Amino acid sequence: MYLFYFLLGALLFVGARVCGRGEWNEEYTSLRQTRMLLGVAALGVALHHMGQKSCAPWHKQQYIVHGLDFFVPIGFPLVALFLFCSGFGLYRSLKTKPDYLRGFFKRRVAPIVAAYYLSELIYLAVRAAVGQQMETADVLWYLTGLHMANFNAWYAVVIVFFYAAFYLAFRYSRSDGAAILYVTAFTVAYTVFGACLDHQDVWWMQGEWWYNSIIMFPLGLLFGKYEAKLTAFFKRGYPFWLALSLAATVGLFHLSVLVSEVWWGYYGENWDDPLKVLHRLGSCGAQWLVCVAFVAFCFLLLMKLRLGNRVLGLLGGVTLEFYLIHGVFVELFGYNFQEIAPSLTYIRDVPTYIAAVLACSAVATALFRWLWKLSLRALGLQRR
Numbered sequence: 509m510y511l512f513y514f515l516l517g518a519l520l521f522v523g524a525r526v527c528g529r530g531e532w533n534e535e536y537t538s539l540r541q542t543r544m545l546l547g548v549a550a551l552g553v554a555l556h557h558m559g560q561k562s563c564a565p566w567h568k569q570q571y572i573v574h575g576l577d578f579f580v581p582i583g584f585p586l587v588a589l590f591l592f593c594s595g596f597g598l599y600r601s602l603k604t605k606p607d608y609l610r611g612f613f614k615r616r617v618a619p620i621v622a623a624y625y626l627s628e629l630i631y632l633a634v635r636a637a638v639g640q641q642m643e644t645a646d647v648l649w650y651l652t653g654l655h656m657a658n659f660n661a662w663y664a665v666v667i668v669f670f671y672a673a674f675y676l677a678f679r680y681s682r683s684d685g686a687a688i689l690y691v692t693a694f695t696v697a698y699t700v701f702g703a704c705l706d707h708q709d710v711w712w713m714q715g716e717w718w719y720n721s722i723i724m725f726p727l728g729l730l731f732g733k734y735e736a737k738l739t740a741f742f743k744r745g746y747p748f749w750l751a752l753s754l755a756a757t758v759g760l761f762h763l764s765v766l767v768s769e770v771w772w773g774y775y776g777e778n779w780d781d782p783l784k785v786l787h788r789l790g791s792c793g794a795q796w797l798v799c800v801a802f803v804a805f806c807f808l809l810l811m812k813l814r815l816g817n818r819v820l821g822l823l824g825g826v827t828l829e830f831y832l833i834h835g836v837f838v839e840l841f842g843y844n845f846q847e848i849a850p851s852l853t854y855i856r857d858v859p860t861y862i863a864a865v866l867a868c869s870a871v872a873t874a875l876f877r878w879l880w881k882l883s884l885r886a887l888g889l890q891r892r
Contacts (some may be wrong), residue, residue, distance in 0.1 A: 509575045509858060509859060510652060511859075512575075512642040512859050512862065516551075519816070519817065519819070519820070520548060520820075522816075522819075523815070523817045523818065524813055524814060524815050524816055524817065524819050525737030526812060526813055526814075526815065527811075527812045527813070527814065532743065532811055532812065533810055533811055533812060533813065533814040535698070535814070536807065536810040536811050536814075537600075537735060537807070537810075539597075540821065541810055541814070541815055542593050542596075542597070542824070543818055543820075543821050543824030543825055544815040544816075544820040544821050544824050545806060545810065545824070545826035546589060546590060546593060546823075546824040546827050547587065547817075547819070547820030547821060547822070547823035547827070548820055549586045549587075549589040549590060549793075549827075550823055550824070550827045550830050551820075551823065552579065552582070552586045552848040552864065553563075553583060553586050553831065554830070554834050554838070554865065554869065555576055555579040555862070556579045556580065556582060556583040556586065557583075557660065557834070558576055558579070558838055558861065558862060559576030559577065559578070559579035559722055560580055560583075561838050561839070561842040561843075562575065562576055562842070562858060562861065563575065563577050563580065564574055564580050565813045565872070567843075570842045573856055573857075573858055574858075575858035575859070576858060576862075580759075581765070582658070583717070584717065584720045584721045584795055584798070584799065585757075585761075585798055585799050585802040585803075586723065587613045587663065587717075588721040588724040588799035588802060588803050589659045589724075589802075589803060589806060590663070590827070591667075591721055591722060591724040591728065592725070592728040592731070592803045593728060594667060594670070594725060594726060594728060595670075595674075595724070595725040595726060595727065595728025595729040595730075595731075595732070596726075596728035596729070596731050596735075598671070598674050598728075598729070598732075599684075599728070599729045599733060599871045600732050602678060603732075603734040609675060609678065609679055611804055612671075612675050613672075614674070614889060615889075616671060617668055617671050617672065617675075618887075618889050619880075619884055619889055620664055620667060620668055620671070620828070621668060622880065622883050622884060622887060622889065623664060623828055623832060623880050624653065624661055624664040624665065624668075624832070625653055625879055625881055626648065626832075626876070626879060627658050627661050627664075627832035627833060627854075627876070628651075628653055628656065628657050628658055628661065630658075630833070630836070630876070631657035631658040631661075631835075631836065632647070632650045632651070632657045634659055634836055634840070634845075635650075635845070635846075635848070635849065638840075638845045638849040638850060638851070638852065639849045639850065640845075640848050653665075654711065654712060655710050655711060656710050656711070656712070658832065658835060659710070659835065659846065660831065660832065660835040661832055662712070662715075662717065662718055662819045663737065663831060664828070664831075665712060666718060666722065669698065670691070670694075670695075670722070670725050673690075673691050673694045673695075674691060674692075674729070677690040677691045677694075684733055685733070687729075688726060688729045688730055688733065691725070691726045691729060692726040695722055695723060695725065695726050698719060698722065699719040699722060699723075699789070699792060700785075700789065701713070702716070702718050702719040703716075703719070703785045703788040703789050703792065704785055706776075707774070707775060715769075715774075716774040716788065716791070716792065716795075719792060720791075720792050720795045720796070721795065721796070721799045723796045723799065723800070724794075724799050724800070724803055727800065727803075737788030737812070739795070741806060742811065743811070746808070746811070746812075749804075749808055750805070750808045750809065750812075753801055753802075753804040753805035753808055754805050756797075756801035756804075756805075757802045757805050759797065759873075760797045760798045760801050761798050761802075762789070763794060763797075764794035764795045764797070764798050766793060767790060767791050767794040768791035768795065772787035772788070772790050772791050773787060773788075773791055774787075774788050774791055776788070776794075806846060826873055826877055828844065829873045829876045829877045829880065830869060830873045830892065832872070832876065833869060833872045833873055833876045834865065834866075834869040834872070836872065837864065837865040837868040837872070839851060840852040840853070840867055841853060841854070841855045841861055841864050841865055842854065842855075842861075843856075843886045
C-alpha cells in the first residue's frame, strides 16, 4: 500500500511543471487543464468507492481490510470538482459559442440520459448474471431508471436536473446575474427537498450524496462570470490564499465530521425529532464549506502548477463513462455484489483489488463509450 500511494502521487505530477516566480499558468481553467484535474478526481472517486467496499466502518469486521481508509470519507469534495467544472464549462460555452442554447437538450442533456439508461441495462444484466432474484415488478422498476440498478449513476440524474435549470434560467432571464441567482435558488430548494427524504439505496434523492456538494454548480457559474476579476484578485497575495484554502479544507473537513457524524448527522429516519431536516441541512452546510475550500485550493494550485499527464487527460475526457461503469468491478471483486448476491471473485488483497478494478474499468470504459456512441447514432443524437 505504501508503494501504491507513492505511485499515485507520482502519477499526479508526471509531466507537470511548476511556474517560476512571477509566472502563472494562464491556462489553468482551460479545457486541457480541467480535464486533467477531473481525471484526478475520477480516479479519486473510484478509490473512494473501493475504500467504501473494503474498509468502511459499516461492514462486518471480517470483511474490513484496511488500506484505502483515507479515501472513504472524501467522496463529496471530489464530486464537487465535477459540479464546479460543469457549471463553469456551461457558462464559458454560453459566452463563447454562438446560439449555444439552441438544441441544448438534444446536444447536451439527451446523451447523458442515454448513458444513464445504458449503464442501468448493463448493471441489470450483471445483477441477473450474479444471481440476484428479481420479480417481474423489480425488473420493470429497474427499467424505468427510478429504481437504480447502478447506485453510482445518481450523478447522471443530478447533472441532468441542473443542466435543465441552467437552460431555463439563462433562456428566460434578462441578465446573467439573475440567471445565476435563479440557479442558486433552485439549488437551495433542491437541497431542502432532498433533506426532507429519508435514506434508501436505490431510489432517487434518498441520500445526502445527492446534494452535499451541489452548491458548487452555481458557484461554477459565478466563477465563470467573474473569472478574470477573481484570477487577478487571487494573484495578489497568492501564497496567503493558497495556504488559507489548504488550511480551510483540512480544518473545515474535521469540523464537518463533527457536525455530520457527532452533533447532528443525516440519518434520522427513526427520530421523532421534528428538527431532523434542520440537522441534515446543517450537516450539508458544513460539507458545502469543505467543498468551497477544496475546489478553491485545487484551482489556486493550478494557477502555479501546469498539469501535463496524458493519462489523466485521457481519463478526464471519459469521466462520465468511467464514472458509470467502474462500480461493476468494485462490486464484482468485493466480498459481495451490492449486498444482494455473491461477487464474481473476492479479492481481499487491497493492492491487487485496486489493480484489478482499474484494469477492468479501463477496458470497460472503452467498450461503454463505443456502445454509447452506437446508441446515440441509433437515436439520432449527437454527443456535445
